[in-house]
Amino acid sequence: MTSARDREHRRGSKKESRAMAAEPLGLPGAREDGGERPSLAASPEPRSARVSRALVRFGVVGVLLLTTLLYLPSLRGGYMADDWFHLVALSQLKEIFTDELNLFTLVNSGDQVVAFKHFGLMPWWTSEEMRIAFYRPIPSILYWAEHRLFGPSPAVAHLIGIGWYVFSVYLVSRVLARFFPERSAMHVLAVLIFALDDAHALNIAWIANRNETIGGSLVLLSLLAWLRYREGRGRYHAPLVALAYVGALLSKESALVLPVFVVAHALVFPAREGEPLPAQPAPPGAPPASSTMPSLWSRLRPHLGLILTLGAISVAFIGLYFGFGHGANSVYYINPLRNPELWAEHFFRSGFYHAVILATGVPLHVLSSTPVHDYPLAALALGAVTLGFWLLAYRWLRSDRPLRFFLLTMLAGQAIVTTSFPDPRNLFLPSIGFAYVVTRVVEEALRRAHAAVPGAPRSAPEARQIRGVRAVLGTMVALHLVLAPVLCQVCVYVVNSFEGRYQTLKESLQAEVDYARLPPDGMQVFFLNWHQREMTAVYGLYLREVLPTGVDDYTPWTENPRLSYVDKLYQGLGAERIHYYSLSFVHGDVEATVIGDRTIELQPKQGHFFPTLFEQLYTTDDAFQVGQTFDTGRFKATIVETGEDGTVKRVRFTFPEPLTSPRYRFLVYDGTRFVRAQLAAPAHASR
Known part of the structure; x- marks a missing residue:
């Protein structure tokens, strides 16, 4: 299949207005081996970035193997922190699991706080209003089954965690395939950047935090079902969207962002490839072409049933979740319902930290509880890199329609994770869109470098531009292909050193x-x-x-x-x-x-x-x-x-x-x- 971007390039300027009026969804139809970028992409992909379909598949498999090898050192690690609570629950206080099939409720009443303080399981300064009572039955059941089959074996637990992460990387490759041209090496690069993202390292190295990967994988399954439904792959994909969403909610609360993903995709990509946009009447005196530009309502209307279903599931989950006493409440885990002022106070603060973590890979907040005050130069440098990256991405890619979709998903993910402390563990879902953005910046830099004629005389501005492009490429490679895997190994080493x-x-x-x-x-x-x-x-x-x-x-x-x-x-x-x-x-x-x-x-x-x-x-x-x-x-x-x-x-x-x-x-x-x-x-x- 020829990519939408290549077709647009061949059409030329004579058909530009018609292409703008009937902008495609950016989906590759029924193809599973690659996706297509919308027609608004700035320019054709360099030929050097086009490879055979088999080579793309080989590249993705190579990324999965590399991911496995990257995290094999975690097999040497043992249990830490919440892992010990899960072991006690599965071996002694079994009703913690059997009552609700849930291992993620550490304390959900003042009486329990008093008892834990009495026996030293919580420190003396613990507030009786503190709660850690998440509801995550699916990872709990999987932990229980693992314990029954293999006993308390940290090596087996780590191996299973690696397997879940590799599976999630595969799902990310299937999602991202729909936003890159068929046979694109950039698709493989995006998957690689996601797989090497050190923000995920603790999710793999820490057994108890595997729920993040499980929940994220189910969100990806739901999103993938939605994309296939939009591609006309069969109506049975619509119920799969809802079913996978329920599973994601029962794995991790951050799955609540999935309906936002669906709505954002329907708004940004209102029609499938090759179909006309939903039309609305043109205002009196308006150009005829404007009659094809859909309103927000006309973009959502074809999918209203599914969107309302997801909304109803979300409302029911939130009502039952808090109605049965689940949820957290502390400075560490901020509950916006119990402590809205503290949540609002930390919203932009944690947003800054999360943006720095994504853009640079450096978890700035681990330096101290007030890193901007204690390490102003480091914070300034990392903040400048982060701001510079986003300004460059806007300058180069502001016409890129998938960027708008992924930006919405990243903002939605931020709104959820600010209910907790700034932490790389919670950036699993936002990092999918960020991998796309980084790859597109790299692709655009390569395009600009490819456009320069070797040996041709250059003006001073052109020379500066070439140096700037090379600096961008070097920075992206250094941060996301060199520093990121190094930081992954540092995280694994730190967790292993707990032993x-x-x-x-x-x-x-x-x-x-x-x-x-x-x-x-x-x-x-x-x-x-x-x-x-x-x-x-x-x-x-x-x-x-x-x-x-x-x-x-x-x-x-x-x-x-x-x-x-x-x-x-x-x-x-x-x-x-x-x-x-x-x-x-x-x-x-x-x-x-x-x-x-x-x-x-x-x-x-x-x-x-x-x-x-x-x-x-x-x-x-x-x-x-x-x-x-x-x-x-x-x-x-x-x-x-x-x-x-x-x-x-x-x-x-x-x-x-x-x-x-x-x-x-x-x-x-x-x-x-x-x-x-x-x-x-x-x-x-x-x-």
């Missing part, structure tokens, strides 16, 4: 606690600081799995149908003879001052308490006040001093037993391991 950090924690405790002789009335371990904030989430569940708890059989509580979930927590966890509590997540030195035989005060030597999103995960943006007290049932924490900006500077901890009690262990990280903190008056440094 070593967990091992440090485990070995330190084994050296400081005699697990063979735990006191009959129990022991409590208190951490004054931490060596890695990222591993603070549910670290207590990890310790329960790898170190003795004093309980060999939990079934009398976990399988007792007369006990509620909270009662099982109190009786099952209460029977354990050791529990762990973080007095801070401070990453560095803390000053510990003994106030009395049962009281100490902690103060970071640099900075303050709760400086990062890892601490704020447990808060709901309520300001801390001097004199405010948190009672966990095992100790009390009282805010003693705050800064002018409201940051917490000093906290007093009061314990029911003397600090010298044999049931207590106070540990501090000394730079290499956790060691016993020497608590004695007068005030002294803990390290």
